[in-house]
Amino acid sequence: VNVTQKYARPHSEAMLIYVTLSSISLLTVSLNLLVIISISHFRQLHTPTNLLLLSLAVSDFLVGLIVIPFQILLTEPCWFLGDxxxxxxxxxxxxxxxxxxxxxxxxSVDRYVAICDPLHYSTKITQKRARISVLLCWVYCVFYSFMILYDNLKLPGRYNSCFGECVIIIMGAVDLVLGFVVPISAIIILYVRVFVVAVSQARSMRSHIAAVKLQRSVTVTVKKSELKAARTLGVVVAVFLMCYCPPYCVALSGYDLTIGTSTNDFLVFLLLSNSCLNPMIYAFIYAWFRKSVKLIVTLKILQPNSSEASVL
Structure with a gap:
């Protein structure tokens, strides 16, 4: 992957990029910070599932705080911070x-177990196992980054063709398999299974309701619930694929991406915007998030014993 910058943008185009990325950065930091405070502060939210959401929010928070601001620097005609x-x-x-x-x-694994094996969920997915999984997740990602970028550390700037460039070389095949194919395949397979089981359960419940001849309105409610579950899962998968597939598909095609081109800017925008969308998809659908945000914004979390407040 060639990462370089030699194209001086028109002032209007540069300002549009600065404003867009700055807005995404601010929104990403704010939304994920609300998720982090909510789950960390309120004792009711200390569950294995929410611990995974907390880890996700931390990673997305760092994207908004560090990655996007540096991405703004990469849009400049010249890299001036050194090799x-x-x-x-x-x-x-x-x-x-x-x-x-x-x-x-x-x-995805957590939701798969919760829906496909609900009777054993509490024994399979414990707080301790969730903590270990999160720890292993971050250790793996640090190790993965060193493996991908180690060659560039031997002699920084070795791939630069002139002063003011920021060029790195990565093992594209390894990154494609471990960073895209494996996780994407796992998420799709698990969510498809979850979707099939959820729809099957909803239909069984609807058949049971019809058998005992309850009111028609109840049947309609179950049908709406089934459709809502389908839409939610559809949005989760579609948004994630929309953000992550294009950059990897372009790289897979052999197209040489250079920073400064409209194609690269659009792909970077898609990839980074996912960190802003994650808290909306994974947290905004929960009622507890709306309640906890209200307590945070009104500063009621500063009151004594506010961590014991009911948000469920």
């Missing part, structure tokens, strides 16, 4: 973006 900073910068997005992907795989 070592150029290499070290790329460690951060590789760790945080991959942590976001792995966390989504863990969430």
């Amino acid at each position: 070592m900073v150029c290499i070290l910068y790329f460690f951060v997005p590789y760790i945080t973006v991959n942590a976001s992907v792995v966390n989504m795989v863990l969430i």
